[in-house]
Amino acid sequence: MTTLYLETNFFIGFAKNQDKDSQLLIYPQTSEQISQIKIVTPAICYMESLSVQEDERRRRHSFTERLERNKRTERKHQFRIFWENFAFSSNRKT
Structure with missing residues (x-):
């Protein structure tokens, strides 16, 4: 019998599904492999x-929140530009 010592990086890679072969190690296919x-x-x-x-979950959440905040800020900025252009063009017509 072979003893295999697994450490942190193995579990992180396994949880992220980064190494397909690790599943064969954790879920052996035959009783002989077990x-x-x-x-x-x-x-x-x-x-x-x-x-x-x-x-990593906190970083992802923080990144997503920053993206959403930037999108909202960008939309407000675009609306402000639209409104300023609209008001400017309305004033010129009168």
Whole structure:
């Protein structure tokens, strides 16, 4: 039997589905494969993986909020330009 030590980066890559082959390791296809590998992970790697995942979630959320805020600001700016042009052209016609 082979002992395989997995650390934080493996779990992060697995959670993000970045490495398709990692699924074969975690979900072996045959009982023979199951009996050949013993997977061991330090407990700190679980906690570190969860911490990294939460940090990435916060960054994504923050990025999305900044994009939305920028879109709203841009729309207000475009409306202001439209309104100024409309008011200017209305004043010229009279």
